[in-house]
Amino acid sequence: MSNIFVKRFTLFSPHVMISGMNEIAKDTNSVYLDYAAATPLLPAAFVAMEPFLRLEYGNPNSIHKLGVRARQAVELARAQVAQAVQVRPEYVIFTGGGTEGNNLALLGVIESLRKEGREYAYMEVVTTKIEHPSITKTMEKLAELGVTVKYVAVDTEGRIVLADLKELLSAKTVLVSCAYANSEIGTVQALRQIGKVIAEAEKKYNTIIYFHVDAAQAPLWLSCQFDSTGADFLVLDAAKCCGPKGVGVLVKSKRATLSPIMFGGGQEQDLRSGTENVAGIVGAGVAFQAAQADWRERAERVIQVRNQAILHLMDVIPEMVLNGALGDNRLANNINISIPGLDTEYATVVLDTHGFAVSTKSACAGAGGGESVVVREISADPARAASTLRISLSPDTTLEQIKSLTAVLKKHIEQMKRLTS
Amino acid sequence: MSNIFVKRFTLFSPHVMISGMNEIAKDTNSVYLDYAAATPLLPAAFVAMEPFLRLEYGNPNSIHKLGVRARQAVELARAQVAQAVQVRPEYVIFTGGGTEGNNLALLGVIESLRKEGREYAYMEVVTTKIEHPSITKTMEKLAELGVTVKYVAVDTEGRIVLADLKELLSAKTVLVSCAYANSEIGTVQALRQIGKVIAEAEKKYNTIIYFHVDAAQAPLWLSCQFDSTGADFLVLDAAKCCGPKGVGVLVKSKRATLSPIMFGGGQEQDLRSGTENVAGIVGAGVAFQAAQADWRERAERVIQVRNQAILHLMDVIPEMVLNGALGDNRLANNINISIPGLDTEYATVVLDTHGFAVSTKSACAGAGGGESVVVREISADPARAASTLRISLSPDTTLEQIKSLTAVLKKHIEQMKRLTS
Numbered sequence: 029m030s031n032i033f034v035k036r037f038t039l040f041s042p043h044v045m046i047s048g049m050n051e052i053a054k055d056t057n058s059v060y061l062d063y064a065a066a067t068p069l070l071p072a073a074f075v076a077m078e079p080f081l082r083l084e085y086g087n088p089n090s091i092h093k094l095g096v097r098a099r100q101a102v103e104l105a106r107a108q109v110a111q112a113v114q115v116r117p118e119y120v121i122f123t124g125g126g127t128e129g130n131n132l133a134l135l136g137v138i139e140s141l142r143k144e145g146r147e148y149a150y151m152e153v154v155t156t157k158i159e160h161p162s163i164t165k166t167m168e169k170l171a172e173l174g175v176t177v178k179y180v181a182v183d184t185e186g187r188i189v190l191a192d193l194k195e196l197l198s199a200k201t202v203l204v205s206c207a208y209a210n211s212e213i214g215t216v217q218a219l220r221q222i223g224k225v226i227a228e229a230e231k232k233y234n235t236i237i238y239f240h241v242d243a244a245q246a247p248l249w250l251s252c253q254f255d256s257t258g259a260d261f262l263v264l265d266a267a268k269c270c271g272p273k274g275v276g277v278l279v280k281s282k283r284a285t286l287s288p289i290m291f292g293g294g295q296e297q298d299l300r301s302g303t304e305n306v307a308g309i310v311g312a313g314v315a316f317q318a319a320q321a322d323w324r325e326r327a328e329r330v331i332q333v334r335n336q337a338i339l340h341l342m343d344v345i346p347e348m349v350l351n352g353a354l355g356d357n358r359l360a361n362n363i364n365i366s367i368p369g370l371d372t373e374y375a376t377v378v379l380d381t382h383g384f385a386v387s388t389k390s391a392c393a394g395a396g397g398g399e400s401v402v403v404r405e406i407s408a409d410p411a412r413a414a415s416t417l418r419i420s421l422s423p424d425t426t427l428e429q430i431k432s433l434t435a436v437l438k439k440h441i442e443q444m445k446r447l448t449s
Numbered sequence: 450m451s452n453i454f455v456k457r458f459t460l461f462s463p464h465v466m467i468s469g470m471n472e473i474a475k476d477t478n479s480v481y482l483d484y485a486a487a488t489p490l491l492p493a494a495f496v497a498m499e500p501f502l503r504l505e506y507g508n509p510n511s512i513h514k515l516g517v518r519a520r521q522a523v524e525l526a527r528a529q530v531a532q533a534v535q536v537r538p539e540y541v542i543f544t545g546g547g548t549e550g551n552n553l554a555l556l557g558v559i560e561s562l563r564k565e566g567r568e569y570a571y572m573e574v575v576t577t578k579i580e581h582p583s584i585t586k587t588m589e590k591l592a593e594l595g596v597t598v599k600y601v602a603v604d605t606e607g608r609i610v611l612a613d614l615k616e617l618l619s620a621k622t623v624l625v626s627c628a629y630a631n632s633e634i635g636t637v638q639a640l641r642q643i644g645k646v647i648a649e650a651e652k653k654y655n656t657i658i659y660f661h662v663d664a665a666q667a668p669l670w671l672s673c674q675f676d677s678t679g680a681d682f683l684v685l686d687a688a689k690c691c692g693p694k695g696v697g698v699l700v701k702s703k704r705a706t707l708s709p710i711m712f713g714g715g716q717e718q719d720l721r722s723g724t725e726n727v728a729g730i731v732g733a734g735v736a737f738q739a740a741q742a743d744w745r746e747r748a749e750r751v752i753q754v755r756n757q758a759i760l761h762l763m764d765v766i767p768e769m770v771l772n773g774a775l776g777d778n779r780l781a782n783n784i785n786i787s788i789p790g791l792d793t794e795y796a797t798v799v800l801d802t803h804g805f806a807v808s809t810k811s812a813c814a815g816a817g818g819g820e821s822v823v824v825r826e827i828s829a830d831p832a833r834a835a836s837t838l839r840i841s842l843s844p845d846t847t848l849e850q851i852k853s854l855t856a857v858l859k860k861h862i863e864q865m866k867r868l869t870s
Binding site for chain 1: 487490511546582589590723
């Protein structure tokens with residue numbers, strides 16, 4: 029593929045290339061139902077970013093006016109995020125995205141404990157087997173270092189089994205990590221109850237057990253008020269809540285200490301060296317604030333559509349299986365179904381040609397083939413894990429749109445049946 | 450400071466905040482002479498980015514049209530960078546910035562060797578004491594891991610002493626790291642000669658010694674044609690050559706292998722997990738291509754201005770000392786002087802009030818006080834290291850602008866003399 033581009037590109041002057049881009053940019057009037065993978069940028073975020081892309085190019089670390097204004101913009105954005113999650117600004121650290129935030133939290137806390145003299149071999153971490161790759165892959169790295177990684181059981185809806193968590197926590201446990209809402213099946217974890225189990229273990233073993241929560245999918249649909257999550261580390265990704273790509277936030281508790289995973293100029297309290305992405309941070313500030321400002325109304329509205337949509341899908345496609353929880357335990361905009369026997373990757377392409385953008389699983393879990401690790405874990409059913417379809421609604425998705433999608437899907441399923449019978 | 454912002458912010462609605470931003474954005478008509486710290490975004494880069502901020506919000510890892518178009522844009526940008534540095538696209542890795550690129554190259558190559566079974570204790574790395582913090586601080590991390598970090602001598606202009614390099618290289622050496630052009634004093638290293646010394650050592654010890662070059666300051670003024678640099682790892686930062694902040698590039702040689710420093714979805718050949726910053730990458734592609742397209746003409750033009758400017762400064766301020774090299778060994782747009790006895794941080798503020806944006810040293814080395822480590826190293830003169838002034842020209846800087854700056858500076862120096870005599 030790259031080679032094609034080289035060939036193509038050599039014919040391009042920058043100008044031609046740019047108009048090429050604009051052509052690429054046409055034909056976007058499809059029904060976008062992949063909100064869990066990426067979200068459009070909030071117009072207000074773009075408006076806030078534009079001056080810092082076009083005029084205000086100062087380095088926030090410079091002491092002249094241009095630098096000072098860039099610094100003010102970064103601190104203003106930090107204050108917006110701080111207000112959105114209700115912490116003091118010094119507990120808000122901007123990162124290069126959600127993945128970096130999860131890496132910084134997990135590797136950073138372990139490294140910090142290591143610096144305090146605790147051997148990797150005397151550290152245990154507890155997580156689940158249904159987390160986003162930015163957690164599961166980082167856990168593998170921790171295991172390489174000698175940290176013991178324990179996996180707590182999840183039920184058939186993907187919720188952490190509290191009794192099992194209680195069992196797993198020990199005097200050696202230093203960290204518990206899970207998603208606020210699962211990026212594939214939308215299962216919302218019972219953070220308060222998990223936090224309670226952790227607190228009991230801390231008392232029982234007279235130790236500190238940090239709680240890391242990957243809240244990438246949360247800001248548009250759930251409260252991210254920091255104290256109410258009980259987290260020591262709350263990781264957000266602007267790109268998942270109508271902010272720009274390439275900007276994340278790590279909110280840390282007062283008691284938590286971190287070591288950096290990147291080294292340099294010491295920006296972001298020496299936790300994220302490198303010149304700040306000023307425009308991106310400005311856009312992120314606006315996006316997180318807007319997402320949290322009215323998450324409840326947004327969620328209540330979309331939950332209505334989602335519930336009716338699920339009933340409609342069940343009605344039209346009786347062979348489908350719903351993956352994940354129902355009611356409050358399911359992220360407002362998430363629908364995840366399996367249609368055993370159906371090649372849902374192909375179905376995704378077919379739906380796309382009809383103007384419906386959906387996905388099979390998490391984009392980061394590989395857009396391509398392969399079963400859903402998440403659904404495999406909760407169902408122990410390979411056929412179900414191999415036939416997932418994730419429909420993640422936007423705040424404006426209508427039941428009618430889902431009904432037309434369902435019709436296309438139904439037709440496709442019947443065609444496939446005919447072909448294979 | 451943060452607290453002020455919280456107080457201020459709570460008074461702000463998003464709208465007020467945004468217009469607040471636009472007010473911040475006024476008064477940018479000063480003479481900007483801090484190009485080494487940050488550069489304005491190329492209008493063509495903004496034009497290329499805008500659709501990917503406003504319309505094309507797809508996740509490049511999604512398989513639907515919106516995702517495919519985002520993927521195409523990323524690969525097109527990769528092809529632009531590949532063409533600019535003349536490598537195949539698969540050797541171009543997008544990162545979250547120059548600092549991350551340097552960290553990935555240094556930590557990544559050591560970790561990769563470690564995985565191949567080589568103990569840290571059997572690895573030696575050679576660098577200088579005048580590198581950017583993203584290298585010096587990462588070297589400290591490598592030393593913590595047990596890698597031996599050796600510092601090669603630099604001469605009074607900041608150039609690596611080749612004889613000393615030859616001395617330091619051994620059978621245990623796995624990596625040599627230096628900047629193409631120093632970010633403070635603009636000294637350009639003799640990459641080819643350094644490469645030759647490395648090649649001889651590789652033959653002599655029958656080993657592989659990787660060569661890492663931090664080229665953040667180079668694209669606008671020097672050829673970054675990959676083979677001609679002799680590097681195994683060439684690190685670029687879009688924000689230093691009229692691209693957006695928060696995007697870097699790591700160009701790797703065919704023989705070089707790296708381990709990631711962040712873990713997750715496996716993007717960028719598993720070397721930089723996390724959803725790609727599509728708009729930023731698109732802007733970076735345009736910026737790197739434009740920077741390299743006519744670097745020579747740009748450099749030749751600016752060198753004329755810079756040389757006359759240095760002569761004028763020497764003439765008007767005889768007590769000044771020039772830091773760094775002259776002629777081809779100095780980055781085209783760099784002027785770095787010391788005025789022993791002068792508080793140049795205050796002078797920077799005074800110049801700023803007169804509309805001249807300059808700096809004392811590298812923004813990442815801390816905009817605030819403290820001597821320049823770089824100048825301390827080359828001069829062993831604390832007074833000189835404590836009184837540096839970095840004037841980094843733009844492609845459009847005129848001699849007249851430098852003359853007016855010089856007049857303001859001269860006046861300020863005389864005032865200071867009167868006050869202190």
